[in-house]
Amino acid sequence: MTTQQLTNQIKKKQSFLCIGLDVDLNKIPKYLLKEEDPIFAFNKAIIDATHHLCVAYKPNTAFYEAYGLKGWKALEKTINYLNENHPEIYTIADAKRGDIGNTSTMYAKAFFEDLGFDSVTVAPYMGKDSVEPFLAFEDKHTILLALTSNQGAFDFQTKSVDGIELYKQVLETSKTWKSSENLMYVVGATKAEYLANIRKIVPDSFLLVPGVGAQGGNLQDVCKYGMNDSIGLLINSSRGIIYASQDETFAQAAAKKAEDLQMQMKAELKRHSK
Amino acid sequence: MTTQQLTNQIKKKQSFLCIGLDVDLNKIPKYLLKEEDPIFAFNKAIIDATHHLCVAYKPNTAFYEAYGLKGWKALEKTINYLNENHPEIYTIADAKRGDIGNTSTMYAKAFFEDLGFDSVTVAPYMGKDSVEPFLAFEDKHTILLALTSNQGAFDFQTKSVDGIELYKQVLETSKTWKSSENLMYVVGATKAEYLANIRKIVPDSFLLVPGVGAQGGNLQDVCKYGMNDSIGLLINSSRGIIYASQDETFAQAAAKKAEDLQMQMKAELKRHSK
Structure with a gap:
């Protein structure tokens, strides 16, 4: 899926x-x-109840x-179910991989x-030749960790590297890599105050923003x-x-939570006139 | 397996x-x-032919x-074969994982x-709370990427962070984490000249050193x-x-290559009187 198609879906569903x-x-x-x-069974029920309210699903491979084997099989079934029934939905393997060149190529083949x-x-962390093998795949995106939502982000990511914070170095440097138009970036919602500066470096890139909800990030600040x-x-x-619920109503409860967020997103899109 | 047991195996087999x-x-x-x-079938033949010459096997999960599913099943069979037939062998899942706390716990459960x-x-990259969930497992080791063997290591790892190279910051900072006695570090053999300084920061830790062979690292320098x-x-x-061979002799050819390295290691152990 291209970013233009993703933007079209966002406008159509009034949801990001x-x-x-x-x-x-x-x-x-x-x-x-x-x-x-x-x-x-859990994923299918969640997808069936929420697919009209979201534009993307992101299974985290750790889970x-x-x-x-059972887990890997469930992951296969989930992505196949999405691709067969909802090809308009954008899919993200949250795998946080990265290795030397020939190994990254194997990971890219696995997920793409x-x-x-x-x-x-x-x-x-392993630099250019660990990321470019992912970027080589056409119409696929590589979502690079920049500034993550956890407390540990302050251990290295925000440290000053030759006068510029490491996460900014990652943004700046990665823009010079081959096929960098296929890059997106992870920026935690708990770090919304950093977004203005991040947008100066990557004005056009899509950002994947975790941390709204359980981790305490604020939707309005992220949009602003x-x-x-x-x-x-x-x-x-x-989470x-x-x-949202642990009984038979879990899928409807999830849909209600998703709808709450979608309504807030619709308001934000209106506020920013998109 | 404890590091003391690993050292004992190394001395017994005269191989690291x-x-x-x-x-x-x-x-x-x-x-x-x-x-x-x-x-x-390939792994079993390699293991059968080489287990007396090495102390560890390291499947890279990407492959x-x-x-x-077939690949994941082969990985399961390989680790089970090793644990059942060669419990004295140290096993490394070369997975290069890392995520927010609750997710890293899931990865740790998967591999340990x-x-x-x-x-x-x-x-x-994601710092303390992404690594400590791995460290919490007793008698298991977490092998943290410090200075990798690839060219991309120079993109971020060797950059100066507040006056100290990032990989040194990773070494220094990780020593302060909970259960840091369970840490080992990856240092590429292609960066042997950095090892003297690395040993000043982590004198006692085991180092996993890839890059000898196909990538051009030198065994003698690494030992020195x-x-x-x-x-x-x-x-x-x-690789x-x-x-070493792509015909029916592949396992024996692999054993020959492993023996060449083991003989060099034996000489190094003698030179350093271990």
Whole structure:
């Protein structure tokens, strides 16, 4: 999917919501555990109830790998279900990968070709030749970690590197890489005050913004400082939506939470006249 | 496995060789493709032929994920085969993971509990709360990326952060984290000249050193600057060993390459009187 198509979907649905499918078997309704594939059953119900309210889904691979083969199978079924039934939905493998060149190529094949995701999150620590193999895939996006939503972001990301914070160095440097037009960036909603400066470096890039909801980020601040002419934002909520209820009403409860966010996003789009 | 047990194995086998099991179906002998599980068949043959010459195996998860469910199954079979038949061998999941706290816990469970690896490689970009969930597992090790073997290491890792190179900041800072005694570090063999300074910061830690062989690192230099009283080195070779031959002799050819390295390591242990 191109970013233009993504922007079109956002305007059509009046939503730039991404729903994180981080399925923890200890947190889903107990009765689902009787299903042959509880993880997929949970995801399917969430997708069926919320797909008209969001433009993207983001399974975090950790939650699938933790269940071994069954987990990987549930991830495959989930992405296949999305691609078959909702091809207009943007899909993100939140995998935070990155390795030397030939190995990154294998990861890129895993997520873009074998699983058929539109994008994958990648860590920048190993530099250019660890990221370019992902960028080489046409019509796919590489979402580079820039400034993450957690407290640990202050350990290295905000430290001054040759006079400029590391996350800014990552933004500036990555713009020079081959096929950098395929880049998006992760910026935590808990760091909204940084967004104005980030937009000076990457005015046109889409930003994936986690941290609204359970982690305490503010939607209005993110829009104020982060929205651009193409909207340029995907705001993710995971736990705040998918675990809204733990009984039979979980999918409707999730839809209600998603709708709350979508209504706020609609208001923001109106405020910014998009 | 404790580091003391690992050191004992190194002294017993006169080897600190780690063999990287990075299986690419385009590079293994053609006749193996007829097997039900070619990846495991290849790994099993390599392990059977080389286990007496090395102290560790390191599957890189990218090469398994690229083949989807079949790949993940082959990874499971490989680690189970190692744990059942060679419990004295140290195992490393080269996964380069790292995420916010609750997510890193899921990754740690995946590799330490579900798959039963002794250790996992982790990227430091997201800081303390992304790494400590891995460190919380007793008798397991977290191998943090410090200075990697690729060219991209110079993009960020060697840049000066508040007057000290980023990889040194990673070493210094990580020492203050909870259960930091469970840390090891990745330092590329292609950066051997940096090892003397690295040893000043982490004199006692084990270092996982890739890059000897295909990537051009020098074994003698790594030992000169990197060896400590507990040896403290695991030197990895992947392609240089496992793809030594592409015909029926591949396992013996791999053993020959492994033996060449083991003999060099024996000489180094003698030179340093270990």
